[in-house]
Amino acid sequence: MTGLSLDEPRRLSGTLIILDGPGGAGKSTAVCLVAETLTVAGVAAHPTSQPSRAPLGELTRHGTDTYRGMALACLCAADRHHQLATEILPALADGAVVVCDRYVASSLVLQGLDGLSAEVVWQLNRGVYRPDLSVILTGAPTVINARLRARGGHSRFERAEDNSEMETGLYLHAVVNLRQRGWPVASMDATTDTIAAAMVSLIQHVLTEKSSACL
Known part of the structure; x- marks a missing residue:
């Protein structure tokens, strides 16, 4: 299916930037560094994460051993909405x-990984706000896996032995799927030490384009 996501919400003045990728890719650290850099530059930044820190998000975050398949998918989507x-x-x-x-x-x-199709996932996430940019972290699964094992898995997905390889491959498919739906997507090597700086550069470009479009 091509085009924008179903029931596209109206665009708002702020800018939504997503950082996604396999467990152990360094997303959480990068989000904090990016938010700090933007704040220092005088840009109002709001860092957050999914699952959220609300009760529903905490249930989802800590419930991957209890909930699977459609049940977990519904929890993730409900928390996101x-x-x-x-x-x-x-x-x-x-x-x-x-x-x-x-x-x-x-x-x-x-x-x-739980066996649900992309179409089912999109139906559950119908009407979510389309980001101004989604950055998907990629890289050698062996390097990402070493990072993941060093910090420990946070879910049953991350504790699986082949998780890094499976997730890295599926994120490549997710990039294609997002682009088919008109979502702006960029891929970035998670194994470099310049992720935050590169992301800030991308965000500044998005902000410049957005400002120009309003003139």
Whole structure:
């Protein structure tokens, strides 16, 4: 299916930036560094993550051993819709740059590992806000896996022995899927030490384009 996501919400003055990729790719660290860099530069930045820190998000985050398949997919989607309504969209309406660790691409990958089709995932996420940019971290699965094992797995997906290789491959498919739906996507090597700087450069480009479009 091509084109924009179903029931596209109206665009807001803020900017939604997503950082996604396999567990152990360094997303959480990069989100914090990007938000700090933007703040120092005088840009209102709002870092966040999915699952959210709300009760529903915590249930989802810590429930991967209990919930699987459609049940987990519904929890992830419900938390995303709730977080959009209560946190992300208000921040965007205030003009902030929201930098989010994980979004729909993670659902395409993790729910895909549970056997759900991409179409089912999109139906559950119908009407979510389209990011201004989704950055998908890629890289050698062996390097990402070494990082993941060093910090320990946070879910049953990350504890699986072949997780890094499986996730890396599925994220490549997710990039294609997102682009087919008109989502702006960039891929970035997660094994370099310049992820945050490269992301800030991309964000500044997005902000410049957005500002020019409003003139």
